[in-house]
Amino acid sequence: MQVIQTVAEMKKVRRDLKGTVGFVPTMGYLHEGHLTLVRRSREANDFTVVSIFVNPTQFGPGEDFDRYPRDYPRDFAMLDLGHTDYVFLPPPGEMYPSSYNTWVEVLQITDRLEGAIRPGHFRGVATVVAKLFNIVAPTCTYFGQKDVQQCLVIKKMIQDLNMNLEMVIVPTVRESDGLAMSSRNIYLSPDERRQAPVLFQSLMTARKMWLEGEKDAEKLRQAMVDLILQMPLGNIEYVSIADALTLRELAKAEPPAVVSLAVKFGRTRLIDNMLLE
Amino acid sequence: MQVIQTVAEMKKVRRDLKGTVGFVPTMGYLHEGHLTLVRRSREANDFTVVSIFVNPTQFGPGEDFDRYPRDYPRDFAMLDLGHTDYVFLPPPGEMYPSSYNTWVEVLQITDRLEGAIRPGHFRGVATVVAKLFNIVAPTCTYFGQKDVQQCLVIKKMIQDLNMNLEMVIVPTVRESDGLAMSSRNIYLSPDERRQAPVLFQSLMTARKMWLEGEKDAEKLRQAMVDLILQMPLGNIEYVSIADALTLRELAKAEPPAVVSLAVKFGRTRLIDNMLLE
Numbered sequence: 302m303q304v305i306q307t308v309a310e311m312k313k314v315r316r317d318l319k320g321t322v323g324f325v326p327t328m329g330y331l332h333e334g335h336l337t338l339v340r341r342s343r344e345a346n347d348f349t350v351v352s353i354f355v356n357p358t359q360f361g362p363g364e365d366f367d368r369y370p371r372d373y374p375r376d377f378a379m380l381d382l383g384h385t386d387y388v389f390l391p392p393p394g395e396m397y398p399s400s401y402n403t404w405v406e407v408l409q410i411t412d413r414l415e416g417a418i419r420p421g422h423f424r425g426v427a428t429v430v431a432k433l434f435n436i437v438a439p440t441c442t443y444f445g446q447k448d449v450q451q452c453l454v455i456k457k458m459i460q461d462l463n464m465n466l467e468m469v470i471v472p473t474v475r476e477s478d479g480l481a482m483s484s485r486n487i488y489l490s491p492d493e494r495r496q497a498p499v500l501f502q503s504l505m506t507a508r509k510m511w512l513e514g515e516k517d518a519e520k521l522r523q524a525m526v527d528l529i530l531q532m533p534l535g536n537i538e539y540v541s542i543a544d545a546l547t548l549r550e551l552a553k554a555e556p557p558a559v560v561s562l563a564v565k566f567g568r569t570r571l572i573d574n575m576l577l578e
Numbered sequence: 579m580q581v582i583q584t585v586a587e588m589k590k591v592r593r594d595l596k597g598t599v600g601f602v603p604t605m606g607y608l609h610e611g612h613l614t615l616v617r618r619s620r621e622a623n624d625f626t627v628v629s630i631f632v633n634p635t636q637f638g639p640g641e642d643f644d645r646y647p648r649d650y651p652r653d654f655a656m657l658d659l660g661h662t663d664y665v666f667l668p669p670p671g672e673m674y675p676s677s678y679n680t681w682v683e684v685l686q687i688t689d690r691l692e693g694a695i696r697p698g699h700f701r702g703v704a705t706v707v708a709k710l711f712n713i714v715a716p717t718c719t720y721f722g723q724k725d726v727q728q729c730l731v732i733k734k735m736i737q738d739l740n741m742n743l744e745m746v747i748v749p750t751v752r753e754s755d756g757l758a759m760s761s762r763n764i765y766l767s768p769d770e771r772r773q774a775p776v777l778f779q780s781l782m783t784a785r786k787m788w789l790e791g792e793k794d795a796e797k798l799r800q801a802m803v804d805l806i807l808q809m810p811l812g813n814i815e816y817v818s819i820a821d822a823l824t825l826r827e828l829a830k831a832e833p834p835a836v837v838s839l840a841v842k843f844g845r846t847r848l849i850d851n852m853l854l855e
Contacts, residue, residue: 308740402685403704403738409679427680428739435740461680462705463585463712 302381305389308396311350311436314387320347324439324466326430329353330370330484331379334474338443339383341471350437351380352389358397359425365568370487389437396432405431407454407461413548414541414561415450415572423454430455434464441467445474447481449559449574450548473573475501481573493566496532500564503528504575507542507560511577518542518554529564538563538570545576579658582666585673588627588713591664597624601716601743603707606630607647607761608656611751615720616660618748627714628657629666635674636702642845647764666714673709682708684731684738690825691818691838692727692849700731707732711741718744722751724758726836726851727825750850752778758850770843773809777841780805781852784819784837788854795819795831806841815840815847822853 305311315322323342327335335351342349353376360366373390380388404424410416411423434442444452452470459468474482479501480494489497503525510521525540543550545557554577561574582588592599600619604612612628619626630653637643650667657665681701687693688700711719721729729747736745751759756778757771766774780802787798802817820827822834831854838851 312740312742401738402687403735404683404685405680405739406683407680432738432740435742438742458680461678461709462682463589463709465589465712465715 302377302385303387304377305387306392308391308436311387311389311391315350315436315438318348321440322346322437323349324433324437324442325349325351326433326442326444327351327353328355328369328484329376330372330487331376332474332482332484332486334445334447334482336379336383337474338445338471339380339385341469342441342443343384345469346440348386349384350387350389350439351385352391352433352437354389354391354393354396354429354433356396356425356429357393358428359422361419361421364419365485365488370484389433391433391436396429404428405458405462407457410450410453410457410548413450413543413550414539415563418538418563423451426451427454427458431458431462431464434466439466441469443469443471446470447473447483447573449561453546453548479505481571483571485569485571488569489566493534493569496534497566497571499529499532499535500562500571500573503540503562504560504573508575508577511554516554518551521554521560525560525562529562534566536565538565542577545578579654579662580664581654582664583669585668585713588664588666588668592627592713592715595625598717599623599714600626601710601714601719602626602628603710603719603721604628604630605632605646605761606653607649607764608653609751609759609761609763611722611724611759613656613660614751615722615748616657616662618746619718619720620661622746623717625663626661627664627666627716628662629668629710629714631666631668631670631673631706631710633673633702633706634670635705636699638696638698641696642762642765647761666710668710668713673706681705682735682739684734687727687730687734687825690727690820690827691816692840695815695840700728703728704731704735708735708739708741711743716743718746720746720748723747724750724760724850726838730823730825756782758848760848762846762848765846766843770811770846773811774843774848776806776809776812777839777848777850780817780839781837781850785852785854788831793831795828798831798837802837802839806839811843813842815842819854822855 323346325338405427406424478498480498507521540562545559556578558577563572600623602615682704683701755775757775784798817839822836833855835854840849
């Protein structure tokens with residue numbers, strides 16, 4: 302495994318690669334979800350590049366940029382065990398020099414859910430991902446379904462800007478009790494951690510009702526809210542039943558639909574989602 | 579010369595090209611300025627692609643999108659004579675399907691001059707050029723110095739988004755009386771056409787004063803304005819003496835500086851510029 306620490310070197314290494322390149326962009330502090338993306342990339346490509354970059358422009362003021370967990374030695378060890386070919390660590394000063402001023406924005410779909418609560422978040426995501434795509438020039442990129450809105454934003458950007466790569470969305474990897482894997486789970490206190498699987502449980506409840514014929518989105522939503530309210534440490538930010546392409550809220554849960562939610566435990570925001578299909 | 583009419587075909591043709599590709603994006607109704615860009619591209623690259631696309635998103639409401647001159651047979655004949663390899667005619671419905679929603683914006687430098695008068699113009703320019711760069715994947719792209727602010731915006735976008743191409747800015751090509759070549763010159767009435775070289779004359783006046791030692795930007799500007807006011811059909815939109823990198827207005831015309839101006843003759847906006855170096 303080779304660690305690459307400048308944009309110029311990454312571009313040079315890439316130019317010399319003959320074959321397909323799979324790319325997994327991450328913010329580090331890796332978990333089994335990331336490693337699943339790496340495996341998917343390795344299965345389908347000649348080379349796999351993983352980037353680790355805690356992207357400042359996707360964090361709002363007061364969010365957790367400064368305390369976002371970082372542990373490069375641990376990440377490197379995990380990626381090396383996973384047979385990653387290249388780890389790219391873009392230097393912040395090269396990614397965003399002081400004169401930096403260009404932004405990629407996907408409109409409309411970014412107004413809802415995460416975008417409504419975190420204004421500017423998806424502008425930062427789309428911009429850094431566009432930059433990384435240009436630097437790494439992958440054949441295919443791998444994202445986790447857990448961040449469903451992010452997946453839709455990146456997919457739309459690739460399509461609208463005619464970018465030359467495929468995107469594969471990989472199912473969410475979960476802990477044994479159903480909690481979606483996330484670097485932010487480390488923030489949870491033991492009590493919060495015990496209650497956090499309620500996100501998954503509420504999704505499963507909605508899915509079960511839906512499979513049994515309940516299509517009224519408000520009823521599905523209410524059942525989820527009722528369940529979450531039984532966990533005293535959780536504060537609901539949203540519970541959404543939306544069109545799985547546009548994220549417009551649905552009155553009737555016709556497929557393709559996606560149930561998604563954000564719940565805060567203390568200062569920690571957890572998100573999760575499930576497709577109704 | 580091969581004419582390519584779909585995005586998919588352009589991408590396919592490009593994938594099969596071995597060697598360097600020069601790219602000249604245009605809005606058609608070509609003139610000697612465009613052909614100079616083509617020649618520059620041919621000198622330095624194995625293949626040359628010229629796109630012709632009157633890009634709707636860079637025109638504001640009430641601007642000349644509908645009446646912008648179009649003459650494909652004439653353009654094809656000129657490009658064929660100029661030994662262009664590929665002409666790419668992107669279909670508007672493929673470039674901007676009804677669900678289109680992704681935008682590239684270069685901030686700050688686009689607040690001034692053309693950007694101040696034509697809000698949204700450079701967002702449209704940056705977006706369509708980013709798309710064309712992804713579709714054509716050129717080694718090098720060629721732009722005319724006449725649109726100096728456009729050149730700076732594209733250069734900044736390439737740099738900020740880590741795009742994989744070079745950009746060459748080619749000096750403005752002029753009619754024998756100094757009028758900068760432009761597809762919009764066709765709009766001028768005979769009387770307007772006779773007065774239009776005042777843009778070039780005023781630039782030459784400022785340049786001469788500057789070479790003789792006058793560095794006071796206000797005095798240079800005033801001399802230009804005085805000259806233009808002698809032409810009764812011209813209406814000045816701006817006369818600017820600015821830093822050639824940031825386009826910030828200068829009090830003292832230290833190099834690198836750029837003198838630029840926009841003057842309206844009837845409904846026709848003419849722009850021109852000259853570097854002070």
